[in-house]
Amino acid sequence: xxxYYQPEVETASVxxxxxxxxxxxxxxxxxxxxxxxxxxxxxxxxxxxxxxIKSVDDLHKLPFITKDDxxxxxxxxxxxxxLKDCVRIQSTxxxxxxxxxxxYTQHDIDLWEECCARAITAVGGTNEDVCHVSYGYGLFTxxxxxxxxxxxxxxxxxxxxSGNTDRQIQFMTDLGSTILCCTxxxxxxxGESIQERGLRDKIKLKAGIFGxxxxxxxxxHDIEEKLGIKAYDIYGLTxxxxxxxxxxxxxxxxxxxxxxxxxxxxxxxKTGEVLPEGEKGELVFTSITKEAFPLLRYRxxxxxxxxxxxxxxxxTLIKMAKPMGRSDDMLIVKGVNVFPxxxxxxxxxxxxxxxxxxxxxxxxxxxxxxxxxxxxxxMFSDDMKVVSxxxxxxxxxxxxxxxxxxxxxxxxxKTIARSEGKAVRVIDKRNLYK
Amino acid sequence: MAVKQISVFIENKAGSLxxxxxxxSANNINMRALSxxxxxxxxxxxxxxxxxxDTVTVLKDEGYVSSVKDVLAVALTDEPGSLSKVLAVLGENxxxxxxxxxxxxxxxxxxxxxxxxxxxxxxxxxxxxxxxSEIGEEDLTKM
Numbered sequence: 316x317x318x319y320y321q322p323e324v325e326t327a328s329v330x331x332x333x334x335x336x337x338x339x340x341x342x343x344x345x346x347x348x349x350x351x352x353x354x355x356x357x358x359x360x361x362x363x364x365x366x367x368i369k370s371v372d373d374l375h376k377l378p379f380i381t382k383d384d385x386x387x388x389x390x391x392x393x394x395x396x397x398l399k400d401c402v403r404i405q406s407t408x409x410x411x412x413x414x415x416x417x418x419y420t421q422h423d424i425d426l427w428e429e430c431c432a433r434a435i436t437a438v439g440g441t442n443e444d445v446c447h448v449s450y451g452y453g454l455f456t457x458x459x460x461x462x463x464x465x466x467x468x469x470x471x472x473x474x475x476x477s478g479n480t481d482r483q484i485q486f487m488t489d490l491g492s493t494i495l496c497c498t499x500x501x502x503x504x505x506g507e508s509i510q511e512r513g514l515r516d517k518i519k520l521k522a523g524i525f526g527x528x529x530x531x532x533x534x535x536h537d538i539e540e541k542l543g544i545k546a547y548d549i550y551g552l553t554x555x556x557x558x559x560x561x562x563x564x565x566x567x568x569x570x571x572x573x574x575x576x577x578x579x580x581x582x583x584x585k586t587g588e589v590l591p592e593g594e595k596g597e598l599v600f601t602s603i604t605k606e607a608f609p610l611l612r613y614r615x616x617x618x619x620x621x622x623x624x625x626x627x628x629x630x631t632l633i634k635m636a637k638p639m640g641r642s643d644d645m646l647i648v649k650g651v652n653v654f655p656x657x658x659x660x661x662x663x664x665x666x667x668x669x670x671x672x673x674x675x676x677x678x679x680x681x682x683x684x685x686x687x688x689x690x691x692x693x694m695f696s697d698d699m700k701v702v703s704x705x706x707x708x709x710x711x712x713x714x715x716x717x718x719x720x721x722x723x724x725x726x727x728x729k730t731i732a733r734s735e736g737k738a739v740r741v742i743d744k745r746n747l748y749k
Numbered sequence: 750m751a752v753k754q755i756s757v758f759i760e761n762k763a764g765s766l767x768x769x770x771x772x773x774s775a776n777n778i779n780m781r782a783l784s785x786x787x788x789x790x791x792x793x794x795x796x797x798x799x800x801x802x803d804t805v806t807v808l809k810d811e812g813y814v815s816s817v818k819d820v821l822a823v824a825l826t827d828e829p830g831s832l833s834k835v836l837a838v839l840g841e842n843x844x845x846x847x848x849x850x851x852x853x854x855x856x857x858x859x860x861x862x863x864x865x866x867x868x869x870x871x872x873x874x875x876x877x878x879x880x881x882s883e884i885g886e887e888d889l890t891k892m
Contacts, residue, residue: 690758690791690814697756697818697865698847699786699793706788724790727760728812 317565317628320436320468321429324575325630329623332631335575337370339603344368344377347609350395353388354611371578374601375589379612385415385554396420396607406454407553408652408718417553418607424463426604427556430573431464434562437571437628438522438547440494442469447492447520449501450527450650451477456557457527457650461496464559470494477501480508488517495523498650499530499538499546503680506541520544526551526558527650528682529638529747535567548637554613555600561635564628571632572621576604579635580612581621584642595620597642598635616643640748644741646675648682651719655740658686658721661712666693672731676744685722686713689731750885751819751869753801757794758814761787769794769813776807781889782852782863797822797852797863799890821864821872822884827853835862835881842875844868854892 319325327335345365347354357378358364367376385393394401396418403419419427440446446465450457458476465472473492475483483505486492495502502525509515520542526549538546550570551558560577561570572579577600581590584597598619602609617638626634646653655673662671670689675682688709696702706723713721759765766785773780773796782797798804801817808815825831839846847865854861861884866872873883 692814692816695756695758695814695816697754697793697795697816699788700847702791702793703788725758726791727758727765728814730760 318436318439318441319630320433325433325571325632327575327631329631332574333371336578336603339575340371340374340578340601341365341368343601343603343609343611346606347395347611351393351609353384353392374578374580374612377601377612379587379599379614380610381614382415382554382616386413389413390416393608393610394418395609401607403459404454405456405459405553405557407456408654408657415554417556419556420606423556423605423607426576427460427559428463428467430551430556430559430562430576431460432467433464433573434524434547434549434559435461435464435468435470435494437562437564437630438494438524438545439565440465440468440470440522444468444470444493445473445491445519446470446494446496447473447475447483447487449475449477449483449495449497449505450558455650456551456553457496457498460551460557460559461524465494465496480505484509484512484514484518487520488514491519493519493521495520495542495544497523497525498527499525499534500528500649500677500680500682502538502546503534503541506538507680510541515543518542522547524549524562528647531747550635550638552600552615554610555602555615556605560600564626564630566627568626569622569634569636571626571628571630571634574632577602579621579633581619582614584614584616584618592621592623595639598638614642616641616645618642638748646673646684646741646743648675648684648717649719651717653684653717653719657716658713661709661716662686662688665709665712667691667709670731671740673741674744675741682745683722684717684719685724687724687726687731689728690725691728694725750873750883752797752822752863752884752886752889754818754820754863754865755796755798755801755804755808756816756818757796757808759792759794761790761792766792766794772807772811772813773798773804776803778804778807781854781892782850782861784848784850784863786848795850795863797889818865819869821866821869821876822889823862823864823876823881824884824888825860825862827858827860831860832862834879835864835876838875838879838881839864839866839872842871844872844875856892 348365401418406416448461452458535546547563549562551560561572580599581596590596598615598617618640620636672687674685779799784795786793849864
């Protein structure tokens with residue numbers, strides 16, 4: 316028997332949903348017009364006033380907002396509520412170093428956690444469960460989001476955070492974790508570690524909610540087999556709230572979008588034109604209920620498809636496919652957003668030439684990122700200590716910029732492949748989008 | 750006095766050193782000494798050659814990153830204890846050695862050391878005061 320966290324929304328008729336969306340959109344547009352000069356100016360430029368937005372049918376008239384806009388408005392430019400009403404900040408990386416900071420009122424935290432609670436309930440979670448959250452905690456939304464959702468459902472919540480696999484497995488066996496939340500690559504790694512230790516019989520896991528990075532069906536089967544669970548996908552982004560923007564149900568054929576809070580659209584990334592349901596394009600979200608940091612028509616750069624096809628789980632919320640790629644050059648490494656431009660910024664700041672190559676791979680279920688830099692006479696010395704110290708300095712600067720370790724490899728001059736004079740910047744060996 | 754040492758960057762990959770020595774050989778450059786310092790992904794090759802100018806030009810033409818550095822060269826009598834004496838003198842005078850390597854030439858009974866220190870002049874003076882003589886660029890050409 317399928318369980319829902321908020322059945323009145325999750326199984327509402329399409330008409331009810333649209334009515335709800337229209338009312339909320341109209342209010343949100345008024346809200347940003349009155350409280351966020353950035354939106355007001357953009358609307359004026361587009362020849363719009365709030366009166367032009369009467370229902371979801373008018374959504375397409377609104378201008379888009381992009382990650383570059385978020386960067387330009389950093390930190391308070393998009394705030395729609397006074398800071399005294401905000402209770403939380405979460406953050407993710409921006410395109411060129413300046414981070415994206417998202418603000419939340421208590422209302423915003425609640426709706427985000429409710430979205431995560433829907434996801435946990437959809438995988439069978441109840442107050443009888445022990446929910447083991449191995450996403451990172453802190454500025455990253457993974458840990459806090461699922462943690463909050465788990466509380467709302469009433470699960471016994473284990474805020475493990477990431478890393479320390481031995482302790483993860485010990486808590487899992489000793490405390491009987493039943494639902495695991497982490498990145499799919501860490502789930503696969505945990506599965507392998509549990510098998511190696513011969514502890515498969517000692518764990519009580521039944522389901523896992525895995526997101527923050529792309530994964531294939533093959534990986535799903537691998538995780539399900541290793542851990543003896545059902546593995547479910549979850550999608551989200553800090554700009555919109557965090558994990559739980561959409562979530563998978565028992566059918567495991569795409570993720571239901573919490574469209575009572577976030578209206579999805581698919582557009583042609585080149586022209587901006589809205590595409591009909593079922594066509595592949597760039598996913599755009601409008602947050603219609605958020606108070607502090609509402610985004611109208613935010614371009615996610617994820618390439619995706621939406622489908623309103625009837626789902627066997629009984630939910631009527633529209634479904635999105637797993638993202639099939641990106642319309643920009645963003646990479647997701649260990650669940651962290653990485654832009655080649657961030658790496659280029661570090662190299663140029665440190666006086667290195669812009670001849671570099673980024674190699675992303677997945678070794679033993681864990682993402683690796685390597686930055687190859689061509690050696691120059693300025694960097695070179697007869698003394699290994701000097702060269703190694705420069706290499707280390709670069710590694711530290713990349714870590715500070717990206718938030719994750721990137722291996723630096725110094726290579727011989729002119730060895731990085733160039734096509735038509737411009738270097739091929741990224742080699743992603745993971746083949747995640749099939 | 751000091752002699753000129755050429756350092757060359759190569760990747761830590763099978764065949765890279767062979768390629769470098771082929772380039773030198775093809776250009777008729779003779780090596781007096783060679784030493785390798787390696788990290789996980791690259792190596793620094795240090796060379797003492799008969800013709801510094803030609804070597805640097807050839808390396809540049811072939812796309813190598815290289816640098817030239819003055820290093821100390823000393824001749825030792827080929828007998829037990831002679832290196833110890835040099836090291837003791839440097840140590841007593843608080844001169845730290847970054848790296849060193851040895852080579853022999855066609856002069857029987859003599860071993861040669863290349864020593865990389867911060868201050869060549871100071872190290873040279875200290876050695877001289879203790880009766881240890883440096884080899885200069887001219888001595889090398891004669892080898």
